[in-house]
Amino acid sequence: MTISMFTSPTSRTKDLRRVEEALAVIAPRWSVWMLQTLQQTSRMRYHEVREKLPWLKDPAVSQRLAALADHGLVDRTATAGRPVYYALTDRGRHLAPVQDALAAWADEYLEDTGPTARAEHVEDALKLITPRHATAVLWALQDNGPMRSGELSRVVTPDMSPMVMTSRLRQLGADGLVERVTDSHRSPYQLTAAARALGPVYTALSAWAAGRPPTIAHHPVWAPAQEAQQHPSAATAGQTEQRQVRRTVAAAAAATSPHTPVFSRPRTTPTISAQRVAPSWRQSDLFSHTTRTAPPHRALAASGRSR
Numbered sequence: 001m002t003i004s005m006f007t008s009p010t011s012r013t014k015d016l017r018r019v020e021e022a023l024a025v026i027a028p029r030w031s032v033w034m035l036q037t038l039q040q041t042s043r044m045r046y047h048e049v050r051e052k053l054p055w056l057k058d059p060a061v062s063q064r065l066a067a068l069a070d071h072g073l074v075d076r077t078a079t080a081g082r083p084v085y086y087a088l089t090d091r092g093r094h095l096a097p098v099q100d101a102l103a104a105w106a107d108e109y110l111e112d113t114g115p116t117a118r119a120e121h122v123e124d125a126l127k128l129i130t131p132r133h134a135t136a137v138l139w140a141l142q143d144n145g146p147m148r149s150g151e152l153s154r155v156v157t158p159d160m161s162p163m164v165m166t167s168r169l170r171q172l173g174a175d176g177l178v179e180r181v182t183d184s185h186r187s188p189y190q191l192t193a194a195a196r197a198l199g200p201v202y203t204a205l206s207a208w209a210a211g212r213p214p215t216i217a218h219h220p221v222w223a224p225a226q227e228a229q230q231h232p233s234a235a236t237a238g239q240t241e242q243r244q245v246r247r248t249v250a251a252a253a254a255a256t257s258p259h260t261p262v263f264s265r266p267r268t269t270p271t272i273s274a275q276r277v278a279p280s281w282r283q284s285d286l287f288s289h290t291t292r293t294a295p296p297h298r299a300l301a302a303s304g305r306s307r
Contacts, residue, residue: 018206023126026126033123035068037053038086039093102121134168137169140156177191178195
């Protein structure tokens with residue numbers, strides 16, 4: 001990775017777009033299940049995949065396999081007179097660090113529903129960050145600090161009605177990923193602790209989407225400390241750019257609002273706990289998983305969407 005890879009606004013925008021495209025590839029329902037099923041062995045026939053996922057009907061299995069093959073994550077080998085085999089491509093196997101990061105985040109921040117397959121943890125986490133503009137909003141708040149709805153609308157959805165951003169922020173708030181800085185309805189929005197903890201997820205996604213090995217993944221937005229340690233000059237440039245953006249945002253806020261936001265009463269939100277429905281099946285031999293005990297700081301489920 002070159003030092004200047006993420007220092008310009010254009011390169012950061014391209015990075016965000018790649019991450020959003022990567023999420024669109026792996027987020028559709030059952031995609032992660034397919035990938036983790038194929039990860040168990042070098043290759044599998046269609047009926048073997050179907051037997052591992054007995055609750056899926058034939059059309060769903062074939063459609064997911066076809067879609068993953070179209071995206072270059074699954075290889076379909078067909079030879080005349082021989083069985084058809086499915087296997088992960090190198091790109092499909094390289095998704096493992098991304099899935100690990102998503103599973104770790106879900107295990108820490110989503111509601112404990114007892115023994116649940118690892119693939120379900122990953123899909124539950126994806127469900128929160130893949131709706132349209134959700135990742136872009138989180139990205140902007142992480143990069144620029146607290147911002148008002150209007151500011152976010154100008155940055156993320158400049159060609160759309162401000163109501164689009166209002167709706168997205170309302171949902172991200174219900175999911176426990178954004179919150180007001182204070183209790184005032186005019187207060188800017190900021191990331192919750194759970195959203196800031198998505199750093200490893202977005203760093204891994206950025207590396208995978210750009211075709212970089214995850215072992216050298218550094219990100220000036222989501223992993224600035226790591227970036228500073230490895231590339232001090234690039235980190236300094238990135239920090240300077242971020243300070244300039246924040247000054248611009250602050251000036252815009254002062255110009256568009258008759259009141260200055262009060263930051264003297266910081267607001268904190270409990271660790272999020274998205275509502276999840278416990279599965280009716282129990283196939284302990286399908287994927288590795290253990291019974292999880294909710295950590296002491298985890299709050300009861302109060303918001304979030306169920307699948």
